[in-house]
Amino acid sequence: MTHDPARSRHSNILKDLFPIMREAGRVIAEIYREGTEAEIKDDGSPVTRADKAANAIIEKGLAAIAPEIRIISEETPENHDLPPADAFFIVDPLDGTKEFLRTDGTGEFTVNIALIEHGTPVLGAIYAPMLDQLFAGVVGEGAALSTGGSTHVIEARERPAGGGVAMVSRSHRDAQTDDWLAQHHKGSAATIGSSLKFCLIAQGKADLYSRFSSIMEWDTAAGDAILRAAGGHMMASDGTALRYGKPGYRNGAFIATGASGWPLT
Numbered sequence: 001m002t003h004d005p006a007r008s009r010h011s012n013i014l015k016d017l018f019p020i021m022r023e024a025g026r027v028i029a030e031i032y033r034e035g036t037e038a039e040i041k042d043d044g045s046p047v048t049r050a051d052k053a054a055n056a057i058i059e060k061g062l063a064a065i066a067p068e069i070r071i072i073s074e075e076t077p078e079n080h081d082l083p084p085a086d087a088f089f090i091v092d093p094l095d096g097t098k099e100f101l102r103t104d105g106t107g108e109f110t111v112n113i114a115l116i117e118h119g120t121p122v123l124g125a126i127y128a129p130m131l132d133q134l135f136a137g138v139v140g141e142g143a144a145l146s147t148g149g150s151t152h153v154i155e156a157r158e159r160p161a162g163g164g165v166a167m168v169s170r171s172h173r174d175a176q177t178d179d180w181l182a183q184h185h186k187g188s189a190a191t192i193g194s195s196l197k198f199c200l201i202a203q204g205k206a207d208l209y210s211r212f213s214s215i216m217e218w219d220t221a222a223g224d225a226i227l228r229a230a231g232g233h234m235m236a237s238d239g240t241a242l243r244y245g246k247p248g249y250r251n252g253a254f255i256a257t258g259a260s261g262w263p264l265t
């Protein structure tokens with residue numbers, strides 16, 4: 001691990017993630033341009049050789065920078081029955097596989113890595129290779145976006161008059177989420193695939209992402225860390241903090257918001 005004394009331990013770990021994320025994204029982008037087929041996993045979701053290639057790069061990279069920290073990855077199912085450790089990396093090597101398989105080129109898929117400590121994401125990084133966007137955050141220290149060769153700080157915004165923008169899944173929209181939004185959200189809705197929904201709120205471009213359908217901890221952990229690092233909020237549907245290391249690493253419903261938090265008024 002890097003030891004820059006001017007940075008916190010979490011910030012040093014985060015910095016070490018960037019080359020791993022970029023290499024995984026480079027390989028994903030290469031396979032995206034070539035085109036590939038999907039296999040269907042036991043849970044019914046698609047997986048491609050890009051998910052697997054990115055997973056191999058990330059697991060090797062993390063083992064090199066922090067061999068003592070366990071890795072829980074979507075694409076390493078033999079680890080999904082392991083009990084949660086006090087600290088673990090949680091990885092989705094290719095989030096938004098359905099968007100990856102679309103041929104209309106939205107590019108709405110991401111590489112996701114977060115570090116969980118004592119049930120809470122403390123740092124996270126999300127890389128969208130086709131959009132040239134690398135988001136990163138350390139909770140309590142701040143969040144940033146690197147794009148076009150430069151890096152700038154990002155911050156979640158207060159909810160605007162009129163309710164602002166709610167983010168919804170492109171591929172997994174469900175009636176319960178739509179009903180909840182109809183009751184609680186007065187503004188507009190926008191659709192995007194993958195963990196980019198969290199990034200839009202963290203950048204102050206959207207205000208709410210609530211989800212009641214199944215979603216896994218590796219889908220939310222990096223976005224959770226970046227969003228909270230940017231001044232936003234993430235909670236279970238009862239208003240308590242969303243905890244990580246649950247059985248099977250499966251999430252319940254959650255509500256993510258910008259700086260205004262919850263309850264939505």
Ligand SMILES: Nc1ncnc2c1ncn2[C@@H]1O[C@H](COP(=O)(O)O)[C@@H](OP(=O)(O)O)[C@H]1O
Nearest residue numbers: 094095096097098169171172193194214215216
């Ligand atoms: N029935 C289900 N059970 C668990 N997770 C599901 C699911 N349907 C979708 N997901 C999760 O939702 C993610 C996609 O989110 P979105 O719809 O916001 O783009 C998927 O990520 P992957 O593409 O990494 O598999 C997958 O993990």
Ligand SMILES: [Mg+2]
Nearest residue numbers: 092095096219
């Ligand atoms: Mg995913």
